[in-house]
Amino acid sequence: xxxxxxxxxxxxxxxxxxxxxxxxxxxxxxxxxxxxxxxxxxxxxxxxxxxxxxxxxxxxxxxxxxxxxxxxxxxxxxxxxxxxxxxxxxxxxxxxxxxxxxxxxxxxxxxxxxxxxxxxxxxxxxxxxxxxxxxxxxxxxxxxxxxxxxxxxxxxxxxxxxxxxxxxxxxxxxxxxxxxxxxxxxxxxxxxxxxxxxxxxxxxxxxxxxxxxxxxxxxxxxxxxxxxxxxxxxxxxxxxxxxxxxxxxxxxxxxxxxxxxxxxxxxxxxxxxxxxxxxxxxxxxxxxxxxxxxxxxxxxxxxxxxxxxxxxxxxxxxxxxxxxxxx
Amino acid sequence: xxxxxxxxxxxxxxxxxxxxxxxxxxxxxxxxxxxxxxxxxxxxxxxxxxxxxxxxxxxxxxxxxxxxxxxxxxxxxxxxxxxxxxxxxxxxxxxxxxxxxxxxxxxxxxxxxxxxxxxxxxxxxxxxxxxxxxxxxxxxxxxxxxxxxxxxxxxxxxxxxxxxxxxxxxxxxxxxxxxxxxxxxxxxxxxxxxxxxxxxxxxxxxxxxxxxxxx
Ligand SMILES: Nc1ncnc2c1ncn2[C@@H]1O[C@H](COP(=O)(O)OP(=O)(O)OP(=O)(O)O)[C@@H](O)[C@H]1O
Ligand SMILES: Nc1ncnc2c1ncn2[C@@H]1O[C@H](COP(=O)(O)OP(=O)(O)OP(=O)(O)O)[C@@H](O)[C@H]1O
Ligand code: SF4
Ligand SMILES: [Mg+2]
Ligand SMILES: [Mg+2]
Numbered sequence: 368x369x370x371x372x373x374x375x376x377x378x379x380x381x382x383x384x385x386x387x388x389x390x391x392x393x394x395x396x397x398x399x400x401x402x403x404x405x406x407x408x409x410x411x412x413x414x415x416x417x418x419x420x421x422x423x424x425x426x427x428x429x430x431x432x433x434x435x436x437x438x439x440x441x442x443x444x445x446x447x448x449x450x451x452x453x454x455x456x457x458x459x460x461x462x463x464x465x466x467x468x469x470x471x472x473x474x475x476x477x478x479x480x481x482x483x484x485x486x487x488x489x490x491x492x493x494x495x496x497x498x499x500x501x502x503x504x505x506x507x508x509x510x511x512x513x514x515x516x517x518x519x520x521x522x523x524x525x526x527x528x529x530x531x532x533x534x535x536x537x538x539x540x541x542x543x544x545x546x547x548x549x550x551x552x553x554x555x556x557x558x559x560x561x562x563x564x565x566x567x568x569x570x571x572x573x574x575x576x577x578x579x580x581x582x583x584x585x586x587x588x589x590x591x592x593x594x595x596x597x598x599x600x601x602x603x604x605x606x607x608x609x610x611x612x613x614x615x616x617x618x619x620x621x622x623x624x625x626x627x628x629x630x631x632x633x634x635x636x637x638x639x640x641x642x643x644x645x646x647x648x649x650x651x652x653x654x655x656x657x658x659x660x661x662x663x664x665x666x667x668x669x670x671x672x673x674x675x676x677x678x679x680x681x682x683x684x685x686x687x688x689x690x691x692x693x694x
Numbered sequence: 695x696x697x698x699x700x701x702x703x704x705x706x707x708x709x710x711x712x713x714x715x716x717x718x719x720x721x722x723x724x725x726x727x728x729x730x731x732x733x734x735x736x737x738x739x740x741x742x743x744x745x746x747x748x749x750x751x752x753x754x755x756x757x758x759x760x761x762x763x764x765x766x767x768x769x770x771x772x773x774x775x776x777x778x779x780x781x782x783x784x785x786x787x788x789x790x791x792x793x794x795x796x797x798x799x800x801x802x803x804x805x806x807x808x809x810x811x812x813x814x815x816x817x818x819x820x821x822x823x824x825x826x827x828x829x830x831x832x833x834x835x836x837x838x839x840x841x842x843x844x845x846x847x848x849x850x851x852x853x854x855x856x857x858x859x860x861x862x863x864x865x866x867x868x869x870x871x872x873x874x875x876x877x878x879x880x881x882x883x884x885x886x887x888x889x890x891x892x893x894x895x896x897x898x899x900x901x902x903x904x905x906x907x908x909x
Binding site: 401403404409430431432433434437438449483484485486531533534535536557560561562563564565566589591631632633635636637638641642643644647650652 | 736739782785812819825857859864865883
């Protein structure tokens with residue numbers, strides 16, 4: 368069994384970390400209420416229990432199952448979640464509660480979302496103009512074209528409309544938006560999706576530059592490799608729950624992911640085993656007893672089906688939700 | 695013998711295309727896919743892969759050259775035998791529709807396909823914006839498996855999925871296309887993925903480059 372050493376920060380160090388906190392999410396849940404078949408009401412427990420901390424000058428990656436609630440999490444932080452959903456739990460921005468009023472003020476200014484879906488762009492407006500509107504100063508074409516060059520876009524793309532751009536070009540336009548804005552917190556939903564290797568490296572470099580600028584970046588991604596390259600911490604999300612938060616240093620030292628789901632994710636990568644474990648995550652309509660991963664977990668025991676594992680802190684900011692993690 | 699086999703192929707013959715008269719995107723593309731074969735193709739972003747995919751699936755006409763399906767030029771029959779699964783599912787599904795309508799549209803769709811692809815019953819009475827990216831993509835994949843489908847062009851179709859789902863879906867797809875003798879062109883930037891799924895891998899830039907020399 369592994370023995371995890373706790374970091375013993377001094378009071379001063381702890382305070383510094385606290386002051387540097389950009390966003391803190393605790394016990395977040397998001398439930399959707401909608402009409403199902405034949406006017407029956409259905410409740411979808413989309414996010415059940417999510418935790419995250421991100422500091423200034425830090426990149427945190429969120430990886431996890433498709434449909435586990437990653438995009439809705441981003442919406443919930445920004446306060447643009449569906450009208451028929453209820454968000455509960457605590458979200459603090461720069462150590463203050465993120466109220467509805469503050470959110471409105473911060474959205475688009477302090478906090479910027481880079482969306483997953485390409486149809487978030489205005490289909491009729493030149494893409495350059497769409498980037499330009501996000502700039503506070505330097506409100507001119509030349510500045511946008513400079514940013515385009517930085518992200519590997521031809522400056523002529525300025526005058527194109529979204530439908531004339533390839534999949535990869537749209538992702539680059541999105542990152543250009545992040546560079547153009549003065550947001551302190553950038554939530555990027557699948558920013559590397561559909562990019563070639565060279566473009567991914569360019570993109571990750573730009574994300575690193577944002578980090579250097581003391582900004583916080585939350586990168587939602589299916590690309591575990593990209594996450595490991597750029598992120599300081601990786602949060603793993605499954606069925607609406609944080610199942611693991613791991614520090615990059617741990618992985619760099621050759622440590623493994625601690626949660627069985629994260630490990631299965633790792634082994635499913637084409638460059639690893641391309642192994643597809645059976646079944647899928649529980650549906651959002653299900654109320655869960657026991658561990659959410661029990662149905663798919665190769666290590667599940669009787670206990671796992673009855674009792675719910677808590678999210679345990681194993682070292683400063685590292686957590687795992689499994690009875691047997693690390694064994 | 696070769697002639698007979700040749701008839702069961704999706705062929706690009708000397709395809710050239712431009713959006714803008716002054717600028718050929720590519721020319722002299724030759725490519726053929728046999729039925730039951732999975733060809734992987736990768737290439738730089740913006741190099742024209744999606745454009746070629748649209749030409750092969752008859753959404754765009756080539757500026758020059760022709761596409762032959764089992765030896766014939768496209769006839770405008772009801773269901774085109776070459777199905778394109780789009781890179782971005784949100785652009786391929788009518789946002790106003792309930793997703794059940796996708797299956798109503800494709801009446802002859804195989805009963806098992808949705809469950810093979812992990813489509814959950816409860817998703818059917820939702821609209822596109824009420825599903826996650828990966829969930830929506832499954833509908834686009836399902837829709838491509840019409841009984842008349844002979845070829846599928848899969849444009850970066852699993853980059854919306856987590857690694858486990860990606861592996862599950864490709865294992866299922868490989869089984870399906872081999873069973874049904876469907877030829878597949880799989881476009882992806884992920885070379886290690888292509889190595890897992892393809893019988894043969896092509897570098898699109900080389901395909902373009904080879905033709906440039908012969909301009
Ligand atoms: N407006 C909505 N109404 C009902 N259900 C919704 C709505 N939006 C999302 N969902 C459901 O909530 C779950 C989480 O969706 P979300 O888009 O956050 O997933 P995700 O983790 O981003 O997945 P992906 O990786 O596939 O993009 C999904 O199962 C989805 O079907
Ligand atoms: N409708 C259009 N009108 C004008 N130009 C277009 C149009 N669609 C695509 N293009 C241009 O054609 C080129 C090739 O685009 P395409 O989408 O085929 O690339 P791709 O290889 O699929 O790239 P990616 O890997 O980024 O998806 C790009 O430069 C793009 O700007
Ligand atoms: S608690 Fe049990 S079922 Fe859950 S991840 Fe750990 S071993 Fe698997
Ligand atoms: Mg998403
Ligand atoms: Mg493309």
